[in-house]
Amino acid sequence: MARLVITGANRGIGLELTKRYAAAGHAVVACCRAPAQAEVLAELAAGPADVRVQALDVADADSVAALGAALADETVDVLINNAGISGPARAHQSLWDMDYDGWAETFAVNAMGPLRVLQALHAPLKRAALGKAVTITSQLGALSLQFPTSYAYCSSKAAVNKVMRLASLELEKGGIAVSLIHPGWVKTDMGGAGADLTVDESAAGIMDVIDALTLETTGRFLKWNGEPHDW
Ligand code: NDP
Numbered sequence: 001m002a003r004l005v006i007t008g009a010n011r012g013i014g015l016e017l018t019k020r021y022a023a024a025g026h027a028v029v030a031c032c033r034a035p036a037q038a039e040v041l042a043e044l045a046a047g048p049a050d051v052r053v054q055a056l057d058v059a060d061a062d063s064v065a066a067l068g069a070a071l072a073d074e075t076v077d078v079l080i081n082n083a084g085i086s087g088p089a090r091a092h093q094s095l096w097d098m099d100y101d102g103w104a105e106t107f108a109v110n111a112m113g114p115l116r117v118l119q120a121l122h123a124p125l126k127r128a129a130l131g132k133a134v135t136i137t138s139q140l141g142a143l144s145l146q147f148p149t150s151y152a153y154c155s156s157k158a159a160v161n162k163v164m165r166l167a168s169l170e171l172e173k174g175g176i177a178v179s180l181i182h183p184g185w186v187k188t189d190m191g192g193a194g195a196d197l198t199v200d201e202s203a204a205g206i207m208d209v210i211d212a213l214t215l216e217t218t219g220r221f222l223k224w225n226g227e228p229h230d231w
Contacts, residue, residue: 008083
């Protein structure tokens with residue numbers, strides 16, 4: 001039995017991961033911005049599964065500190081930095097038209113949030129036999145992708161790729177493995193109904209990738225199906 005912390009656990013990929021890990025008998029700290037509105041999480045927490053709902057806004061330093069304080073004396077085996085936003089309307093995050101406040105918010109959530117949460121949970125992750133710090137990134141953060149779109153979102157995911165790559169180099173000696181996972185194009189509020197994958201397919205793949213993560217494979221950028229992703 002492992003203890004996981006999952007951010008953005010109230011819907012989309014985060015909710016599916018929460019359900020699956022809980023059903024497999026693991027303990028899940030399911031983090032979401034508005035616990036009072038997270039009805040599915042409340043149902044899970046009230047049932048036999050070991051699910052604890054924790055308020056968390058990953059862009060709010062005090063909120064992340066409260067998560068760290070709540071878990072200060074515990075062991076966390078796996079952190080899944082899943083929370084993310086797509087940023088301003090696509091027309092307003094382009095070469096010609098940029099919503100700068102929206103870009104900053106996108107950065108705060110997608111690029112800075114994962115590092116904040118990792119810092120807050122460093123000690124609990126270090127207590128695990130093999131701590132795993134996983135960030136759900138995107139193919140749109142790959143510098144190799146020749147597809148000009150969504151400047152705010154793409155740059156935030158490119159930044160988190162670099163940040164977690166740096167962290168992997170520093171955390172390896174302390175026994176924490178780091179991974180960046182592109183979840184595929186997934187049918188969620190963000191991905192839309194026309195996406196390639198169901199949340200089940202994506203979450204099942206992500207769980208296999210996390211299972212396979214070791215210190216020997218730390219610092220990689222992988223797809224949900226385990227294939228390497230170009231940087
Ligand atoms: P959804 O839009 O369905 O869900 C996003 C989740 O992130 C929600 O739980 C949302 O909470 C939470 N969230 C947003 N901002 C914050 C914040 N400041 N603090 C805490 N939680 C927050 O997205 P997906 O499930 O599709 O995406 C999950 C991850 O996968 C994201 O990082 C996304 O960038 C990435 N991804 C998704 C793809 C797709 O095709 N779906 C493709 C590539 C990457 P709330 O309900 O409060 O808004």
